[in-house]
Amino acid sequence: MGTDALVFDFDGLLMDTETASLRVWQYLWREYGLELDVSTFFAQHGGNVIAERYAKLAAAVGPAFDQDEAHDTRLTYRREVHATLELAAGIARWLDEARELGIRLAVASSSPRDWVVDHLTRVGYLDRFELLACGDEAGTHKPDPGVYLLALERLGVPAERALAFEDTVHGVAAAKAAGLRCVAIPHPNADPAAFTAAERVLTSAADVPLRVLIGPE
Template sequence: MGIDALVFDFDGLLVDTETASLRVWQHLWRGHGLELDVSTFFAPHGGDVIAQRYAGLAAAVGPSFDQEASHASRLAYRDEVHATLELAAGIAGWLDEARDLGLRLAVASSSHRDWVVGHLARVGYLDRFELLACGDEVGTVKPDPAVYLLALDRLGVRAERALAFEDTVHGVVAARAAGLRCVAIPHPHADPAAFTAAERVLTSAAEVSLASLLGLD
């Protein structure tokens, strides 16, 4: 492929915080005797949707809804769930291969830097990435390509010499708009058939070695 750098999305790709988020919000809704509509849960963009999610829960609960208490409950349960999260299947192996192959590694995420840093530090892989480009450093989030363009600028690498990895359709759109080829590993609640713009769609990083994916074996 002629690749010098790999640029990874974070949420749902390196660590499955997407499923964790769904689990946390389902827990919150069930605490009110309600079921969350999973079909509308995941936003078609990388922006912050917390306010909208609370608004939806408030409308479902009615006048008795206490957002302050619900927020405290959500954060407590979220911390409990997040403490169990590790790198997604196969990712650790890919990072080891990338190191051995001399490939540069970066993260391009719509999430804030402290979120990405906190999780990667907790699982012990923060130092594997040369740099991070995050949502609080750009004016627009995915599907806008800004965060990928920032990552490429910081790497000093041309788009055609980098390969992106994404778990959402809007992430693939962002990577392609920045000029990168992109491999998709859809998170468990995404439709793999929707990833038509991806170079390749995998079920997980454990499906194939990185060297094979890059055509190096």
């Protein structure tokens, strides 16, 4: 089956903001002499869980917890961490190959548009993507297929002619619900065995050239 467009998740797929987020929250908990429970950190959906994470920290710290102070600490450290983030391994090569092959590129992310734009602009790759479809535009979050349906609508491409790339199980579910084929590249804290709905599971975009992955037209 031919492929006219590639639709990428952002967080954890194009850039490993998932591991960066874990690192930032671990730092914040350690500022209070505590250890974050990694096993419950990653949400099973693409929505905003910041309030929940602060609530857990507040419960662990007790009455002395000052959320404004904690928030300032977290954002200061997050800026330091994000300043070092680049595209995930192998992604830049895939984007180059897609351009050579004339394949269109889009992003479908549960995150707000500003978040995606800021990161891709900083690393110099925003202009590689024809369009973005984000959670604040679709009004839904993965596993709801809204952002993928919005991306397909903006591309004007039928689902069977597009291939999605995801790093989470709920992301794969969203892509499949929208009718796309999906390649999974699980983020470092995800269980690869759980990605049974994906057509293929890779450890990294560096595993295989894009030409080989998408196959002949």
